[in-house]
Amino acid sequence: MEFCGGHTHTIFRYGLADLLPPNVRMIHGPGCPVCVLPIGRVDNAIELAAGRGAVVCAYGDCLRIPASGGASLLKAKAAGADIRMVYSSADAVRTARALPDREVVFFAVGFETTTPATAVAILDAETLGLRNFTVFCNHVLTPSAIQNLLESRQVRDLGTVPIDGFIGPAHVSTVIGTRPYEFFAEEYEKPVVIAGFEPLDVMDAIRRLLKQINEGRCEVENEFTRAVTRDGNQKAQRLVAEVFELRRSFEWRGLGEVPYSALRIKARYAAFDAERRFGIVYRPVPDNQACECGAILRGMKRPVDCPLFATACTPESAIGSCMVSPEGACAAYYTYGRHRDVAESPR
Amino acid sequence: MTDGTGPARRVDMSHGAGGRAMADLVESLFLAAFDNEWLRQRNDQACLPAPPGRIVVATDCHVVSPLFFPGGDIGSLSVNGTVNDVAMAGATPLYMAAGFILEEGFLLSDLERIVESMAAAAREAGVAVVAGDTKVVEAGKGDGVFITTTGVGVLPEGVRISGDRARPGDAVLVSGTMGDHGVAILSSRQDLGFGTSVRSDTAALHGLVARMLSEVPDIRCLRDPTRGGLGTTLNELARQSGVGMRIREADVPVHTEVAAACEFLGFDPLYVANEGKLVAVCPAEAAGRLLSAMRGHPLGRQAAIIGDVVQDPRRFVEMETRLGGRRIVDWLVGEQLPRIC
Numbered sequence: 001m002e003f004c005g006g007h008t009h010t011i012f013r014y015g016l017a018d019l020l021p022p023n024v025r026m027i028h029g030p031g032c033p034v035c036v037l038p039i040g041r042v043d044n045a046i047e048l049a050a051g052r053g054a055v056v057c058a059y060g061d062c063l064r065i066p067a068s069g070g071a072s073l074l075k076a077k078a079a080g081a082d083i084r085m086v087y088s089s090a091d092a093v094r095t096a097r098a099l100p101d102r103e104v105v106f107f108a109v110g111f112e113t114t115t116p117a118t119a120v121a122i123l124d125a126e127t128l129g130l131r132n133f134t135v136f137c138n139h140v141l142t143p144s145a146i147q148n149l150l151e152s153r154q155v156r157d158l159g160t161v162p163i164d165g166f167i168g169p170a171h172v173s174t175v176i177g178t179r180p181y182e183f184f185a186e187e188y189e190k191p192v193v194i195a196g197f198e199p200l201d202v203m204d205a206i207r208r209l210l211k212q213i214n215e216g217r218c219e220v221e222n223e224f225t226r227a228v229t230r231d232g233n234q235k236a237q238r239l240v241a242e243v244f245e246l247r248r249s250f251e252w253r254g255l256g257e258v259p260y261s262a263l264r265i266k267a268r269y270a271a272f273d274a275e276r277r278f279g280i281v282y283r284p285v286p287d288n289q290a291c292e293c294g295a296i297l298r299g300m301k302r303p304v305d306c307p308l309f310a311t312a313c314t315p316e317s318a319i320g321s322c323m324v325s326p327e328g329a330c331a332a333y334y335t336y337g338r339h340r341d342v343a344e345s346p347r
Numbered sequence: 348m349t350d351g352t353g354p355a356r357r358v359d360m361s362h363g364a365g366g367r368a369m370a371d372l373v374e375s376l377f378l379a380a381f382d383n384e385w386l387r388q389r390n391d392q393a394c395l396p397a398p399p400g401r402i403v404v405a406t407d408c409h410v411v412s413p414l415f416f417p418g419g420d421i422g423s424l425s426v427n428g429t430v431n432d433v434a435m436a437g438a439t440p441l442y443m444a445a446g447f448i449l450e451e452g453f454l455l456s457d458l459e460r461i462v463e464s465m466a467a468a469a470r471e472a473g474v475a476v477v478a479g480d481t482k483v484v485e486a487g488k489g490d491g492v493f494i495t496t497t498g499v500g501v502l503p504e505g506v507r508i509s510g511d512r513a514r515p516g517d518a519v520l521v522s523g524t525m526g527d528h529g530v531a532i533l534s535s536r537q538d539l540g541f542g543t544s545v546r547s548d549t550a551a552l553h554g555l556v557a558r559m560l561s562e563v564p565d566i567r568c569l570r571d572p573t574r575g576g577l578g579t580t581l582n583e584l585a586r587q588s589g590v591g592m593r594i595r596e597a598d599v600p601v602h603t604e605v606a607a608a609c610e611f612l613g614f615d616p617l618y619v620a621n622e623g624k625l626v627a628v629c630p631a632e633a634a635g636r637l638l639s640a641m642r643g644h645p646l647g648r649q650a651a652i653i654g655d656v657v658q659d660p661r662r663f664v665e666m667e668t669r670l671g672g673r674r675i676v677d678w679l680v681g682e683q684l685p686r687i688c
Contacts, residue, residue, distance in 0.1 A: 012674060013615075013668070013674060014668045014669065014670050014672050014674070015666075015667075015668045015670070015671075015672020015673045015674045016670065016672050017672065018671070018672040018673055019670060019671060019672055060684030061613075061684050063684060064681060064684070074681075085684070199668075199669075199670050200670075203670075315680040316680055334677075335675065335677045335680075336674040336675050336677070337674065337675065338675060339661070339663050339665055339673070339675050
């Protein structure tokens with residue numbers, strides 16, 4: 001399994017599946033922050049802008065995530081809500097400085113890669129004495145998600161999931177290092193290779209995994225030595241630890257509630273926490289019952305096994321999480337790979 | 348910005364009210380810049396001689412932010428974009444009409460720059476701007492200036508270029524590097540904070556088209572891959588013609604800096620806009636001659652044969668990737684948005 005949506009994207013965009021022997025199959029994991037963001041959290045963000053009059057600053061690929069009732073941030077923006085696309089958390093801080101009379105909320109989404117930048121934004125806002133800047137924190141953690149996949153009943157008891165090894169995302173490991181994966185490799189006897197996002201990085205990672213499997217090894221290997229170390233970026237880790245703490249549980253779209261898998265803002269920085277400032281109430285919204293995203297994210301099914309795939313569920317009208325972002329397994333398969341075995345759907 | 352003698356002159360509501368201020372603006376700016384025998388008559392319409400052949404008409408609305416970017420501005424863009432739509436039929440563009448929607452408060456000095464740039468582009472293209480209109484909207488209801496241009500051209504009998512004429516076996520060519528315009532625009536947006544030396548490729552292509560047609564009269568399809576880029580254009584042609592296409596990534600020319608900027612933003616250069624490039628489909632046996640003709644023209648120096656038309660009832664555009672794998676080049680969903688990480 002390649003955990004990260006960035007790798008999924010590389011595999012499909014460069015047609016890497018065509019270069020693999022028939023007995024090697026890639027399972028596309030849940031490492032796409034847009035895909036796994038539960039509908040209820042997107043509803044919350046829309047409510048902040050449309051209902052509470054806040055300026056909501058969001059990353060570009062968050063704008064299209066389908067929320068309840070066919071809504072999205074993009075549609076809310078068209079209806080008059082003040083939603084702005086930003087390229088970094090620093091842009092959101094700048095927006096707050098430029099609009100001192102407005103509440104500005106940064107819709108913080110992403111894995112360990114983007115979390116340090118959000119921490120910096122909060123620390124900057126404190127230094128600047130900003131009173132109109134808050135963060136709606138949705139940051140999630142890679143190792144917890146992998147552990148959840150490995151702990152699932154199907155994997156542990158039934159042995160039905162054919163995951164023989166993991167490719168880990170290099171950009172996450174530039175921050176957290178390779179050490180957090182050592183536990184899985186040993187405990188679950190699954191080799192892990194931390195790899196970059198160029199097609200050759202991914203091919204090399206697959207080769208290294210195969211070598212480990214053939215030699216009966218289960219280790220953490222670092223393919224991305226050009227930026228990743230065993231201990232990662234200590235300064236970034238300290239920033240994250242200063243501002244954030246673990247949530248007891250967080251809902252992942254497609255996986256459900258995953259214990260200790262996300263971060264929230266510490267009480268010390270409560271003034272910058274949109275959940276506290278606006279009293280945000282989270283209401284879970286179930287996925288369509290026919291949607292097979294959960295099984296696809298665990299590697300038990302392929303996108304084409306889902307009855308909704310390429311029929312009711314397409315990138316234009318995504319129903320399940322895996323179709324939401326170009327990095328999701330279904331969207332990547334639909335966009336780049338459906339020539340393999342799916343007839344064209346009516347447009 | 349001031350002229351040194353007082354506050355900067357700006358567009359106000361009177362410039363669109365039909366009175367003296369508007370007449371002065373038309374006279375001193377538009378008539379002076381676009382001067383020709385039809386405008387000099389000062390009628391509400393231009394009466395033009397009917398040339399032999401078929402009349403080709405195309406219209407295009409131009410909105411771009413920022414208005415001035417490396418390699419061009421909304422003025423040159425609004426001329427070249429419409430000239431190219433006319434030219435993609437194989438026609439010679441002759442006349443143009445232009446409509447301006449100005450926002451109250453817009454700097455007159457910027458408007459002058461834009462109109463000068465339009466006039467220069469029209470002169471270079473050999474097109475007369477023979478009719479126009481100006482309206483002013485209140486501050487906040489526009490984005491500085493919007494320009495709509497309509498081009499009229501003439502097409503000799505016998506030329507039959509159309510998006511539905513691609514046939515299995517035909518060759519697919521492009522006239523140069525893909526994605527330059529889109530990346531130039533992105534890199535000049537202030538909020539992005541990254542710079543490149545990439546310039547917009549905005550250019551009028553009818554000279555190139557004329558050269559191509561003189562060498563290969565049986566060109567089947569021509570289209571300029573503007574919004575949506577090469578990927579979208581190939582899908583349009585495949586759908587119109589009821590065929591599939593197979594292209595080779597390694598043969599699609601992309602400027603190194605454009606590729607790097609796209610990588611950085613999570614964009615695919617195949618979907619990034621061009622304003623001075625074309626896609627051509629021709630019979631396979633003519634592809635070599637067409638390529639030479641294109642490369643012999645200044646706007647086609649980096650032309651390349653990028654793939655073939657194939658039979659495919661699903662009308663897929665497929666690409667052999669640099670590494671030898673295969674993928675679909677699909678329709679774009681919405682607009683490309685930068686990725687989180």
